[in-house]
Amino acid sequence: MTADITWKTAADLSRLYGRKELSPVEAVEHFLKRTEMLQPHLNSLVLMDAEGARAAARDSEARWQRGEPLSPLDGVPTTIKDTTNVKGWPTRYGSHSTEDSPFAEDAAVADRFRSAGMVFLGKSTTPEYGWKALTDSPLQGTTRSPWNLKHSPGGSSGGASSLSAAGVCPFNHGNDGGGSVRIPAAHTGLVGLKPSYGRIAQYPADSPFADVISQGVLARSVLDTAMALNVTAGADPRDWRALPDDPREFSDDLVNDGILTYFQAEQFLLGKWRGFTIGKFKLLERIGVGGMGQVFLCEHMFMKRRVAVKVLPPAKAEQPAALGRFYREARAAGSLDHTNIIRTHDIDQDGNLH
Numbered sequence: 001m002t003a004d005i006t007w008k009t010a011a012d013l014s015r016l017y018g019r020k021e022l023s024p025v026e027a028v029e030h031f032l033k034r035t036e037m038l039q040p041h042l043n044s045l046v047l048m049d050a051e052g053a054r055a056a057a058r059d060s061e062a063r064w065q066r067g068e069p070l071s072p073l074d075g076v077p078t079t080i081k082d083t084t085n086v087k088g089w090p091t092r093y094g095s096h097s098t099e100d101s102p103f104a105e106d107a108a109v110a111d112r113f114r115s116a117g118m119v120f121l122g123k124s125t126t127p128e129y130g131w132k133a134l135t136d137s138p139l140q141g142t143t144r145s146p147w148n149l150k151h152s153p154g155g156s157s158g159g160a161s162s163l164s165a166a167g168v169c170p171f172n173h174g175n176d177g178g179g180s181v182r183i184p185a186a187h188t189g190l191v192g193l194k195p196s197y198g199r200i201a202q203y204p205a206d207s208p209f210a211d212v213i214s215q216g217v218l219a220r221s222v223l224d225t226a227m228a229l230n231v232t233a234g235a236d237p238r239d240w241r242a243l244p245d246d247p248r249e250f251s252d253d254l255v256n257d258g259i260l261t262y263f264q265a266e267q268f269l270l271g272k273w274r275g276f277t278i279g280k281f282k283l284l285e286r287i288g289v290g291g292m293g294q295v296f297l298c299e300h301m302f303m304k305r306r307v308a309v310k311v312l313p314p315a316k317a318e319q320p321a322a323l324g325r326f327y328r329e330a331r332a333a334g335s336l337d338h339t340n341i342i343r344t345h346d347i348d349q350d351g352n353l354h
Contacts, residue, residue, distance in 0.1 A: 024075025
C-alpha cells in the first residue's frame with residue numbers, strides 16, 4: 001500500500017489488514033521509520049526494539065493471511081510506558097537508580113496487548129518514577145510536544161502522548177493515578193482513557209501508588225480506546241483487586257446511548273463506521289462526550305461542510321431537566337458567530353434534525 005497511513009486509527013488498520021490492502025509488516029515498518037525520524041526532536045522513547053517489532057509483525061501477517069487474527073488489534077503497533085514491565089526489556093522508571101536488566105515476564109496489561117497480537121515498538125518516556133505532570137528525567141532528558149517543541153506534552157505519560165499526537169502508532173499505553181493519562185491527553189489534544197480502578201488488572205502491583213493507578217491508553221479516536229479496553233479489561237488471578245470479566249464489548253456504550261444499532265456497533269469495531277448518518281450529516285468521528293449529550297464531527301451530505309453536531313441520547317430526552325439544559329447549551333452555541341455551528345437544537349429518536 002502506498003497511501004500514507006500515519007494518521008490511520010487502529011480500527012482503520014484492522015480493516016485494511018482484513019481486506020489484505022495493508023500488511024502488518026508494512027505498517028510496522030512505516031511507524032518504525034517515523035519513530036526514527038521524530039525521536040531526535042521529541043525524545044519520546046527510552047527504548048526501541050526494531051527487530052523484535054519486525055518479527056512480531058511477520059507473525060501477525062501470517063495470522064491475517066490465514067484468516068486467524070488473535071483480535072481486531074492483531075498487528076497494530078504500540079508502545080508501553082517505561083513504568084510497566086515488558087518481557088525481555090528493562091523497566092527504568094526514568095531513573096539512574098534502577099537496573100538496566102531485562103524482566104522475565106510481562107506486566108498484566110502488556111500481556112493482554114501481546115495476547116491480542118499487538119506489536120511493541122519500544123518503551124515511552126516518563127518523569128522519574130512517574131511523579132509529576134511534566135515528562136523529563138535524569139535518565140532520558142526532556143520529552144517535547146509535537147505541537148510545539150518548546151512545550152511539554154504533559155505527564156507522567158508524556159512519552160505516550162507525544163507519540164500519539166505525532167502520528168506514531170494509533171494509540172500508546174499509559175497509566176494514571178493522579179492524572180498521568182488525562183493531563184498529557186489534554187496537553188496534546190488526545191483521548192485519554194483512565195478506566196475504573198480494577199477494570200484492567202494491575203500486576204505487578206509494586207508501586208506505592210498501586211491502589212490508585214489504572215492502566216489506559218492515549219489515542220486520537222474514542223473508538224480506539226474502546227478497542228484497547230476490549231482486549232485489556234478483565235480479571236487476572238495475580239490481582240485480587242481486578243474486576244470480574246465483563247463480556248460486553250465497550251463499543252456497546254454507543255448503542256446504549258442510542259447513537260448506533262448493534263449492527264452498526266459491530267461494524268464500528270471492524271472500522272466500517274464512517275458513512276453512518278445523523279439526519280443529513282455523515283458521521284466522521286465522536287469528538288466529545290458529556291452528561292448533556294455527545295458531540296460528533298460530521299459532514300453535510302450535500303454541502304460537504306464539516307460541522308459539529310451535538311446529540312442528546314433518547315434516555316436523557318425523557319428527563320425534563322436534562323432536556324432543558326441541553327436546549328440552553330444548544331441555543332448558547334447557536335448564538336455564536338461561527339460557520340461551523342448548526343442553528344438547530346433538536347433531534348428525534350429516528351435521527352431527524354428539526
